[in-house]
Amino acid sequence: MEFDLIHRHFATPFSALAQANGGTVIAGIGDDCAALRPAANHVLYVSTDTLVESVHFFTTDVPAVVGWKSLVSNLSDLAACGANPLGFTLNLSLPHVEEAWLASFSSGLLEAAAQYNCPLVGGDTTSAGTNLLKTISITVFGQAVGTHTGFHRSLARADDEVWVSGTPGLARLGLLLEYQCRGQLDRCCEPSSLQRVEALLGVLPEALKNSACQALQRPLPRLELGQRLHGVARACLDLSDGLSGDLLHITKASNLRAVLSLTALQALWLRKWPELSEHIDADSLLETLVFTTLEGGDDFELCWTCPSGQRAAKVAAGVAQSCVGKLEAGEGVWLMQHQDSEPIRLESRSYVHFSQGLT
């Protein structure tokens, strides 16, 4: 829904943006980062992301976790453009000054800054007025090496394969576990899926639960992978809202349809936790896990398309990479349940601001 709002009120067509300032804008609204060319052979990437208390993080979250995630969610947009961080600015709106919260928040934030060579170079700090919630807004700047000018969402082609890094959906599982811990699972599940989700959470292997909490609390920006995708990927984005909805941005921009393979999506989970297949209710567990991949956000894994036959090994960056589908003529995002079955169209059910609940 927020995408319609942006288009109604703010978006300038790229054809107009491309005319601005003698052609310095090379990517504008609609990609993970804007890309500006201030001088020949220099591309500056810019992205901004806001975290709002109770929307993006819990009031009771460890502040260092919030600090880490605020920068990483921005770095992830640079990764999706194959860019390297240069620095960032931080805007904070706070209801009041809490020294202990700020000390912990800044330790997590600056730890990420140091780890990814992205110094804090400025910002703004204000009272939140009568708003009682904290708002953290970060703008990150980056550059790409060589002549790389990003992977635009409109550059995908029919017959491209669709790849993802890691196990998208893990962070949603972490969020479900967090809500369950609070006795509030009903707040993030539709009544119709509550029972199924409860059953899943009850039997998940401990190692999987730990990975899920880690994915939610300490996501990693796939910066090195983004670099290695130069010359391999055509379109790329980071998975912040869920695979089905995020992939739709690529299919819309490229006028294609994506057909995802259920077997490949299940394999994302089975590859790491093969014991899932031995569970008495394995089919139903895997179905629920595949839903978290399709609908869950906050993962910050990358999803990219590339000509078929590009070997994953070429881009190995210490992170698992899996082909989960392909692109072809048509529109929308579809799921193929068996090798020879007709694909079914998926409704985009990823995160939408300005709606009730999580989806």
Ligand SMILES: Nc1ncnc2c1ncn2[C@@H]1O[C@H](COP(=O)(O)OP(=O)(O)OP(=O)(O)O)[C@@H](O)[C@H]1O
């Ligand atoms: N108020 C706004 N004015 C202009 N452009 C906007 C505005 N809000 C969002 N955009 C642009 O719209 C596009 C979609 O925004 P969104 O924040 O959903 O980005 P995203 O990369 O898909 O998600 P995420 O921020 O979670 O990584 C981006 O290109 C963003 O720069």
Ligand SMILES: Cc1ncc(C[n+]2csc(CCOP(=O)(O)O)c2C)c(N)n1
């Ligand atoms: C307390 C709490 N409740 C819900 C969520 C889930 N969540 C919030 S925003 C978002 C999508 C990305 O947002 P944006 O598009 O603004 O980058 C997701 C998956 C969370 N992380 N914490």
Ligand SMILES: [Mg+2]
């Ligand atoms: Mg993004």
